[in-house]
Structure formats: structure tokens, C-alpha cells
Amino acid sequence: MSISRKNNRRSFLQFTVTTLTLASLPTFAQTATAGPKLRIGLIGSGRVGSALGTTWAKVGHTVMFSSLDLEADKKLAASVGHGARAGTSKEAAAFGEVLLISVPYHALPAVGKELGDLLKGKVVIDTSNPFVERDGEIGVKAREVGAGLMSAQLLPGARIVRAFNAIGAARMGAAWQEPGKVGMPIAGDDAQAIATASSLIRDIGYEPVLIGGLAMGRHLQPREPLAGERSAEEIRRIAAGLK
Numbered sequence: 001m002s003i004s005r006k007n008n009r010r011s012f013l014q015f016t017v018t019t020l021t022l023a024s025l026p027t028f029a030q031t032a033t034a035g036p037k038l039r040i041g042l043i044g045s046g047r048v049g050s051a052l053g054t055t056w057a058k059v060g061h062t063v064m065f066s067s068l069d070l071e072a073d074k075k076l077a078a079s080v081g082h083g084a085r086a087g088t089s090k091e092a093a094a095f096g097e098v099l100l101i102s103v104p105y106h107a108l109p110a111v112g113k114e115l116g117d118l119l120k121g122k123v124v125i126d127t128s129n130p131f132v133e134r135d136g137e138i139g140v141k142a143r144e145v146g147a148g149l150m151s152a153q154l155l156p157g158a159r160i161v162r163a164f165n166a167i168g169a170a171r172m173g174a175a176w177q178e179p180g181k182v183g184m185p186i187a188g189d190d191a192q193a194i195a196t197a198s199s200l201i202r203d204i205g206y207e208p209v210l211i212g213g214l215a216m217g218r219h220l221q222p223r224e225p226l227a228g229e230r231s232a233e234e235i236r237r238i239a240a241g242l243k
């Protein structure tokens, strides 16, 4: 990534996090998580990772941000507060009882190799979407195989739940304001992982809707019928027509 693009993105992130911080402080405390407080390791702290990590931290979970830029993650964690911390990807993977993996799809093979055994048995929420134009060969393959099944190959041993794939990152910190209004289509094969992910999804205001196993994860990406913000009921209706 060019430095200017990266700086632009960092400025955007800083703006987003600052906006979330300023806009949300007085009332976030009232929306403390009903489920268990968890340690969440974020692999990728870009638009999605920073928005979700910030929001989970504010409802009472403990998060560790990681990316390829530890210094930026330290600044992010300091601006989030609420016990948020920063580390390397491996440190975040070891820290998290649950991981959010939110990287460009072309980085997923490297993430899988880097984290290796740290992924074994771990609940992983996968937001990563394959785009042919951005992700090259692995993007093409993931589109053919389906993003859910492809992620399972690239992150062996992880108990993957696909979620947060087709709504804009800029809105991800807003659902808590009207809990349950927006549904979140998810897909996964592991009942316990689905339950854990669902609890975290509810904690930040979305109503999780399981649309099927990881094979159905191919429907959870932009430009698909389920993309965008929809009620849980609408998601169920659309999902019923998907194969």
C-alpha cells in the first residue's frame, strides 16, 4: 500500500474512532454487555477491526488490536481506552478467547501461516471478503469455492463464523443505539462458535440470523442479495430463497 493511501486511511480511522469516542461516551456505559465479558483479539485494525474493536471495548469486552503497524495500534488502543491494548498478530491471537479476522482477503493465507496453531479450536469471526480486482488469484479462488469454505482452508483449526461482511464499517459502531433493529446474517458450522459470535454480535446491537453452514458463507459478501442493513425478518425471508 502506498504511504499516502495508508496515511489517508489512518486519518479516516482516527476520525472514525474520535467521532465514535466523542459521540458515544455518555450512553455506551448503559449498554454494558449482557453476555460474558470476553477477551477479543483483533487481527486487522483497519476500518472494520477498529470500529468493531472500539465498540466491543465500550460495552465491556477487553480487546487487543493488531495489524502490520504496532505503533498505530498502540495509538488506537490508547484512544479507545476501556483496557484496550495493542500487540502483534500472534499476541492478539494468543490473547483472544475470540478472534476477529478482518484483513484484505489476499492477506488471509499469510495470516493463517503466521498464526498457525494459535488458531486451533479458536472461535474466529471472519469479516474478510474476496474481491477479484483487489485480491488477485486467491480472490478468484475464494469466489469459486465460496468465502466461508475458503477461509476454513486458509485458517485451519479455527471455528469460523462469517459475519459483518456486507455492511459498511462506518455504521458498525452505530447499531447499539437501536438494539435489534438491524439484523446480522451469519454462517458457520460450529454451534458453540455460533453461540459465542451471536452473543458478541448482540452486545453491539445487531440481531444475529444464522443463514446456514460455512458453505452458505458465499452469500455473505457485498453485491449479494443479503448485502446492506436489513431487519432480521427480511434477512430470514431473503435467506430462505438462497441455495
Ligand SMILES: NC(=O)c1ccc[n+]([C@@H]2O[C@H](COP(=O)([O-])OP(=O)(O)OC[C@H]3O[C@@H](n4cnc5c(N)ncnc54)[C@H](OP(=O)(O)O)[C@@H]3O)[C@@H](O)[C@H]2O)c1
Pocket (backbone or CB within 6 Å): 009, 043, 044, 045, 046, 047, 048, 049, 066, 067, 068, 069, 089, 102, 103, 104, 105, 107, 110, 111, 127, 128, 129, 130, 164, 165, 166, 167, 168, 169, 170
Ligand atoms: N470496509 C468495509 O466497509 C467492510 C465491510 C465489511 C467487510 N469488509 C471486509 O473486511 C476486511 C477488512 O476490511 P477493512 O475495510 O477494515 O480493511 P482495511 O481498512 O484495509 O484494514 C485492513 C487491516 O488488515 C491489516 N493487515 C493486512 N495484512 C495483514 C497481515 N498479513 N497480518 C495482520 N494484519 C494485516 C492491515 O494492517 P496495516 O494497516 O498495518 O496494513 C489493516 O489493519 C476486508 O476483507 C473487507 O473486504 C470491509
